[in-house]
Amino acid sequence: MTLRYRVLLVIQLLLVFHLSILTSQVVTVMKRDGTLNEPLQSLIKPTFNVSWENNSTYQITFTAYSDNSIAYALLVSENIITWQGQQFVIKQSVPNYSGRYNTVAITATHIYLDVRKxxxxxxxxxxxxxxxxxxxxxxxxxxxxxxxxxxxxxxxxxxxxxxxxxxxxxxxxxxxxxxxxxxxxxxxxxxxxxxxxxFATNLGNRLGYGYNSDNVAITYDSTSIINQLTVISTKKDDGSVYFQPHVVKDDTSISEYGVWDGGDFSDEIFHDVSAADTAAKAKFVTEPAISITLDYLDTDVPIPGEVRRLEILDTGFVTNVMVMSYSYYPLDQTQKPSITLNSNAKTVLDFQRSNKQQLNQAKQNSAALAKAINDASAKLNVISQDGIWYKYGGEDVTTD
Missing domain, CATH: 3.55.50.40 (Phage tail protein beta-alpha-beta fold)
Incomplete structure (x- = not known):
């Protein structure tokens, strides 16, 4: 391979690479029947938002201005927006006419949600x-x-x-x-x-408060705890039962959070008491849920299901979390993504551990403060045998 050929090959590869980047940033709008597919040039880039939430929503929203183009004319309900290879169906198209400046606000949901058809x-x-x-x-x-x-x-x-x-x-x-x-x-x-x-993907990345994340909010929610159930047998053909009603519980959870009774558990497929108890315990929610929301300071694209190491070193909270929802503006890097991270048992344990560390530190600080106050009080109230009151921090005062 000659040097000239190598140089040409490198140039071609660079052109392909840059073209792929530019293509991935293009938003197109297509007529529902596929007869027209046009790049949307009038998109107001800072308004372009992509949001996803696990098992819930997946949509894009944006505003475009009227440029008398075919693409702008196609911004009507049920036509299709394509972004990075994924199709979104326009569900809301809201034209606005103000000061001779015509715009339209678009909400488009991912095409998989049209499975309701x-x-x-x-x-x-x-x-x-x-x-x-x-x-x-x-x-x-x-x-x-x-x-x-x-x-x-x-x-x-x-x-x-x-x-x-x-x-x-x-x-x-x-x-x-x-x-x-x-x-x-x-x-x-x-x-x-x-x-x-x-679903989980660990790419070795981390989230650090004050490093590449900010405005971290942790929601600690105990409303869904279930740590006790009453297991009830289904009846045989003759009306008898396979086993007597009895309570199953999680003693560790109860000792930490008290009894949270989930009522009765019964399933006709279980005739064996051990299998029924195992199935009932699978319904337990023994720990509070934790949901962590933060602003992401980097500009890379959030990845659904990505597992990252989260560090809030101010409190000692270090754990692995998974991206469960995001909202970001891919065409405007001045607006930072917002990410919601999952809750799981280990996250809860890590959070409790950091809380205990803070509590222990607070206790130590409190003890140190109490000792300092006692020492200062002792110095302020020392009276010598010669009748002199030593005023701490001031001049001696002689008493009669």
């Missing part, structure tokens, strides 16, 4: 056992809208009562309520359900 008229009556894949297949197989699905990770089969008779988005909601550990994340019309191990 698919309606499953069939209904599987009764309580049956399903896998996550079974539920997805029931709603999405052979649909006419181009949606597909995949499952990453391992999920135990669970029972669902009266599945169907609603749309496919309700089916996704059913998955979340039945398997709370599931994470739904789409790639356009491909809907992927992950377990936590499959």
């Amino acid at each position: 698919i309606f499953q008229h069939n209904k599987k009556d009764g309580t049956l056992t399903y896998s996550v894949s079974d539920v997805l297949s029931f709603y999405l197989s052979n649909n006419s809208f181009g949606y597909s699905f995949d499952v990453k990770g391992n999920f135990a089969k669970k029972q669902i009562t009266d599945l169907g008779g609603n749309n496919a988005f309700d089916g996704l909601s059913q998955i979340i309520s039945t398997w709370p550990e599931a994470y739904i994340y789409p790639d356009n019309k491909k809907i992927v359900v992950y377990d936590k191990d499959s």
Whole structure:
């Protein structure tokens, strides 16, 4: 390979690289039927916001000004915005006319949310056992809208009562309520359900208060604690029971937070008392939830499910957390992303540990302050045998 050829190759690679960067920053708007697809030149960049929340919302919002272009004319409901390869369907288009300066405010949701177009008229009556894949297949197989699905990770089969008779988005909601550990994340019309191990991605990055994050708010919420349940057996055909009602509890959680009774637990698939108790304990929420929201001072794109080491060194709070939602302005680096991080048992334990460190430090400071006050008081009230009162910090005063 000649030197000239190598130089040309490097130049070509650099051009491809820069073109890919520029292309990834282009916002396009397409007619719903795909007949027109235009770059949106009139986008007001500081207004362009991308927000995502796990198993909840995924949308973009922005404002554009009228430039009499085809792209601007396409900013109407149900047309499609494309950003970094992902499609978002315009759901709200709000024109504004002021001072001869015409604009339109757009809200577009990710195209996977339009899965509600698919309606499953069939209904599987009764309580049956399903896998996550079974539920997805029931709603999405052979649909006419181009949606597909995949499952990453391992999920135990669970029972669902009266599945169907609603749309496919309700089916996704059913998955979340039945398997709370599931994470739904789409790639356009491909809907992927992950377990936590499959969704979490640790890239070795960290979040440090005062380093690359600011305005850190920690919400410590104990309203969902359940540490005690009464396990009740289903009845046999003759009316008898497999085992007697009894209470299962988590003593560690109770000693820390008191008794939080979740009521009765009963499931007809359990005839063995040990299996029933194990299933009941799986319903426990033994620790308060922690949600951490912060402003991110770097400009890299937030990654859903990314695991980072969070450090608040002022308090000794160091733990691993996962990105569960974000809001950022990719076309305006002066506006910093806002990130919400997950709660898990280890995060709670790390938070408690840092609280105990602060409490111990406060106790030490309090003890030191009390000692200093006692020492000062002793100095202020010393009377010598010759009748002299030594006034601490001032001149001696002679008494008669």
